[in-house]
Amino acid sequence: MRVGLIGFGAIGQRLARGLLAHPQRVTLSGVLVQDLSEAQAAAQDDLAQLRPLLSDSRDAWLEAAPDLVVECAGHTAVDAHAVAVLGAGCDLLLVSVGALTDDARYERLRALAEAHGRQVRLVAGAVGGIDWLTAARDAGLREVVYRGRKPPQAWRGSPAEPGRDLDALVAPTRLFEGSARQAARDFPRNANVAATVALATLGLDQTRVELWADPGVSDNQHEIEAWGEAGHLLLRLDNRPDPLNPRTSLVTAHSALRAVLNWRAPLVL
Numbered sequence: 394m395r396v397g398l399i400g401f402g403a404i405g406q407r408l409a410r411g412l413l414a415h416p417q418r419v420t421l422s423g424v425l426v427q428d429l430s431e432a433q434a435a436a437q438d439d440l441a442q443l444r445p446l447l448s449d450s451r452d453a454w455l456e457a458a459p460d461l462v463v464e465c466a467g468h469t470a471v472d473a474h475a476v477a478v479l480g481a482g483c484d485l486l487l488v489s490v491g492a493l494t495d496d497a498r499y500e501r502l503r504a505l506a507e508a509h510g511r512q513v514r515l516v517a518g519a520v521g522g523i524d525w526l527t528a529a530r531d532a533g534l535r536e537v538v539y540r541g542r543k544p545p546q547a548w549r550g551s552p553a554e555p556g557r558d559l560d561a562l563v564a565p566t567r568l569f570e571g572s573a574r575q576a577a578r579d580f581p582r583n584a585n586v587a588a589t590v591a592l593a594t595l596g597l598d599q600t601r602v603e604l605w606a607d608p609g610v611s612d613n614q615h616e617i618e619a620w621g622e623a624g625h626l627l628l629r630l631d632n633r634p635d636p637l638n639p640r641t642s643l644v645t646a647h648s649a650l651r652a653v654l655n656w657r658a659p660l661v662l
């Protein structure tokens with residue numbers, strides 16, 4: 394299977410490294426980047442072999458004929474490239490799940506995938522339990538809450554920063570309380586998982602979200618609680634941040650890698 398990537402940041406680099414470790418199962422067809430010289434500089438050591446595969450031209454990158462494209466670049470990249478990728482006949486794995494808080498975009502991508510006989514899949518990413526949640530949804534769910542808790546510096550550059558000295562926080566501070574739709578829209582680099590949990594369960598408007606900056610934690614904590622006919626789920630993950638981008642959990646790239654390797658595997662777990 395030929396796999397193309399969009400984005401070569403923390404997730405893209407870690408995922409590329411993982412794909413290169415499975416040459417018998419996947420071939421990296423190309424990496425679409427925004428800033429070519431920055432990407433060339435990032436492609437060091439074991440990633441140096443990727444330099445010829447980096448491209449800032451979507452047409453040239455698509456000419457390498459990926460079967461599957463993994464988006465790991467952000468909401469604006471979904472906006473810019475998802476339609477063209479599906480139009481070119483590729484499957485699409487989205488990491489920036491929060492981009493689907495736009496209902497029109499969601500429906501457009503779904504319809505395009507259907508028209509081309511392709512699939513859009515959403516990565517589980519930084520969270521777990523999505524299998525239980527989707528099964529419990531079919532059994533009947535009443536209430537779902539997602540709580541995200543990260544160190545203060547992980548919220549830099551987000552709407553929580555203006556008017557707040559993140560470095561001076563001495564106690565856990567709630568930055569947001571509301572719907573998953575609003576959380577994922579307002580915090581596009583921190584709350585994609587709010588959209589993932591919501592899309593797997595009660596939907597973007599019925600799933601409740603709290604986001605916290607907590608000077609007492611060093612991991613990215615994700616807590617999911619759900620009540621329904623199938624029972625009660627209480628799940629907490631203490632995710633190591635990716636050193637390249639501390640607002641992103643290190644496991645996210647591995648979740649994308651697992652999804653790619655499972656795409657056509659004869660036996661999947």
Ligand SMILES: NC(=O)C1=CN([C@@H]2O[C@H](COP(=O)(O)OP(=O)(O)OC[C@H]3O[C@@H](n4cnc5c(N)ncnc54)[C@H](OP(=O)(O)O)[C@@H]3O)[C@@H](O)[C@H]2O)C=CC1
Binds near residue numbers: 428489583
């Ligand atoms: N589902 C999940 O569990 C998670 C989802 N995410 C999502 O994944 C995204 C990527 O995360 P991460 O790798 O840590 O972020 P990084 O900021 O480390 O890397 C993103 C890279 O994508 C590049 N980029 C941005 N727009 C485009 C574009 N249109 N075409 C090509 N490249 C582009 C950026 O370039 P530049 O620096 O020039 O902007 C940057 O190099 C996040 O923005 C978030 O939306 C993140 C964590 C968890």
Ligand SMILES: O=C([O-])CC(=O)C(=O)O
Binds near residue numbers: 519584
């Ligand atoms: O990686 C994480 O911990 C979660 C994250 O940033 C997101 O959902 O956007």
